[in-house]
Amino acid sequence: MNYYRPVVRLAFMGYGHVARETIKLLHEKAASLPFSPAIAGIYTRKLGYRWVPGKAFFPHEIVQELPPARRVQGGPHKFIERVQADVVIELTHPNIDERGEPAAGYIRTALETGKHVVTANKGPIAFHYAELLNLARKHRRLLRFESTVADGLPIFNLVRYSLPLTRIGRVRGLLNSTANYVLSRMAAGVPQMRAVAEARAAGIAEADFQLDLDGWDSAIKCMVLANVLWQPIELENITRDAFDQRAQEIIARAAASGGKPQQVVTLTRSENGDVHAAVRLQVTPPGDPFYSLSGYDLGLILETDTMGNLFLVEQSPGLRQTAFGVLADLVDIYLRGIAPQREPTLFDADPEQSATLTDDA
Numbered sequence: 001m002n003y004y005r006p007v008v009r010l011a012f013m014g015y016g017h018v019a020r021e022t023i024k025l026l027h028e029k030a031a032s033l034p035f036s037p038a039i040a041g042i043y044t045r046k047l048g049y050r051w052v053p054g055k056a057f058f059p060h061e062i063v064q065e066l067p068p069a070r071r072v073q074g075g076p077h078k079f080i081e082r083v084q085a086d087v088v089i090e091l092t093h094p095n096i097d098e099r100g101e102p103a104a105g106y107i108r109t110a111l112e113t114g115k116h117v118v119t120a121n122k123g124p125i126a127f128h129y130a131e132l133l134n135l136a137r138k139h140r141r142l143l144r145f146e147s148t149v150a151d152g153l154p155i156f157n158l159v160r161y162s163l164p165l166t167r168i169g170r171v172r173g174l175l176n177s178t179a180n181y182v183l184s185r186m187a188a189g190v191p192q193m194r195a196v197a198e199a200r201a202a203g204i205a206e207a208d209f210q211l212d213l214d215g216w217d218s219a220i221k222c223m224v225l226a227n228v229l230w231q232p233i234e235l236e237n238i239t240r241d242a243f244d245q246r247a248q249e250i251i252a253r254a255a256a257s258g259g260k261p262q263q264v265v266t267l268t269r270s271e272n273g274d275v276h277a278a279v280r281l282q283v284t285p286p287g288d289p290f291y292s293l294s295g296y297d298l299g300l301i302l303e304t305d306t307m308g309n310l311f312l313v314e315q316s317p318g319l320r321q322t323a324f325g326v327l328a329d330l331v332d333i334y335l336r337g338i339a340p341q342r343e344p345t346l347f348d349a350d351p352e353q354s355a356t357l358t359d360d361a
């Protein structure tokens with residue numbers, strides 16, 4: 001069927017694994033997208049700018065080869081200001097030591113210069129969510145970040161669109177594939193460093209794998225969840241188990257009891273509104289929903305006052321799932337922020353519940 005599809009111009013900050021996979025997916029889904037995506041520019045530290053002023057490239061034109069390089073004076077912020085894009089897709093590094101900078105700054109510049117933003121980068125959303133959301137509202141732009149937690153598992157879009165009026169009291173999650181894979185392999189008798197090497201070969205371990213094993217990665221994801229679902233929590237207030245001090249003990253206890261050793265995230269909001277978060281190495285008994293997860297699987301349980309416990313599982317997630325989260329956000333931005341007609345949703349009707357999740361565009 002032929003019908004008119006408006007062009008949506010995209011600029012990529014960062015052009016690594018996730019960006020390339022996203023462009024592949026845009027290419028693969030081109031026929032069913034409600035818009036025509038066109039890449040107006042790409043920026044990375046080493047490559048500099050890749051764009052041709054006044055021209056945008058369709059995904060099939062750059063799946064194989066990038067457009068010609070062109071350096072423009074002024075650095076990344078100048079690029080974001082000048083690029084003729086409707087949406088900036090921010091896919092640079094989290095830089096936890098720098099509290100999500102410079103990526104957060106890229107997002108600020110994009111919103112201030114009238115671009116919607118999709119990011120898979122947990123750094124800015126962990127450390128600057130409230131500020132960035134306010135900026136998005138001020139400029140009547142949308143900020144989406146589905147892939148920041150659990151590689152594209154639809155958590156935020158589920159809460160945003162499918163759980164109106166719902167209170168979430170507790171969240172439990174297996175949010176780090178590497179830690180849980182390494183624990184399961186060690187439980188099967190594989191030495192720790194061999195298990196880490198396997199996770200690296202599969203492309204899932206952080207360059208510094210201790211960030212996975214010691215719960216730093218999961219703790220940052222806790223911050224994102226707390227920010228979006230409830231209220232901010234500081235990194236230093238999240239309890240974490242050091243892997244080397246506790247893993248062997250947990251593995252032994254799991255073997256003795258018939259359970260599984262796992263790194264489990266727990267976030268709770270108490271009656272008085274306080275938020276507590278922990279990333280613990282623990283034994284998961286048979287009968288617990290997480291007992292069924294293995295390998296690189298990720299899972300999340302939302303304890304709600306409307307739907308009981310919702311258990312979401314992502315089996316063996318990879319780049320495709322992360323890229324799909326970016327694509328889903330892009331489609332959402334198109335439908336709500338860019339498409340000329342906008343249907344009100346149930347969620348819009350409840351300002352109390354939607355305080356942190358709706359945007360005003």
Ligand SMILES: NC(=O)c1ccc[n+]([C@@H]2O[C@H](COP(=O)([O-])OP(=O)(O)OC[C@H]3O[C@@H](n4cnc5c(N)ncnc54)[C@H](OP(=O)(O)O)[C@@H]3O)[C@@H](O)[C@H]2O)c1
Pocket residue numbers: 013014015016017018019043044045046047076091092093094102103120121122147148151318319322
């Ligand atoms: N990979 C996954 O499975 C996954 C899953 C969920 C979320 N994420 C998140 O998605 C984001 C992208 O991940 P990735 O795997 O695609 O990373 P990647 O392959 O390492 O690519 C990162 C890209 O960002 C660029 N970059 C880094 N710092 C920059 C800066 N300060 N300014 C401009 N460009 C910069 C790099 O450019 P140079 O090469 O020129 O330095 C590179 O092109 C990260 O935030 C990651 O945490 C990834």
